[in-house]
Amino acid sequence: MSIGAIIIGDEILSGKRADKHFPKVIELLALRGMALDWAQVLGDDRVRLTEALRRSFATDDIVFSFGGIG
Numbered sequence: 871m872s873i874g875a876i877i878i879g880d881e882i883l884s885g886k887r888a889d890k891h892f893p894k895v896i897e898l899l900a901l902r903g904m905a906l907d908w909a910q911v912l913g914d915d916r917v918r919l920t921e922a923l924r925r926s927f928a929t930d931d932i933v934f935s936f937g938g939i940g
Contacts, residue, residue, distance in 0.1 A: 872907035878937035891936035
């Protein structure tokens with residue numbers, strides 16, 4: 871089992887907003903003696919997001935998803 875993060879948002883990829891979730895999830899996992907094994911930053915593309923989520927659901931990984939609020 872791995873721990874992953876999917877960070878979503880066109881505004882992050884364009885540089886309009888800085889992501890604060892990535893460093894925070896690393897910090898919170900470290901407090902529990904855990905570590906992030908992988909991460910993806912994806913834009914607001916429905917097909918790409920669906921594929922990424924489908925892949926993550928097909929594993930026994932713990933996956934956190936952040937963003938995509940706009």
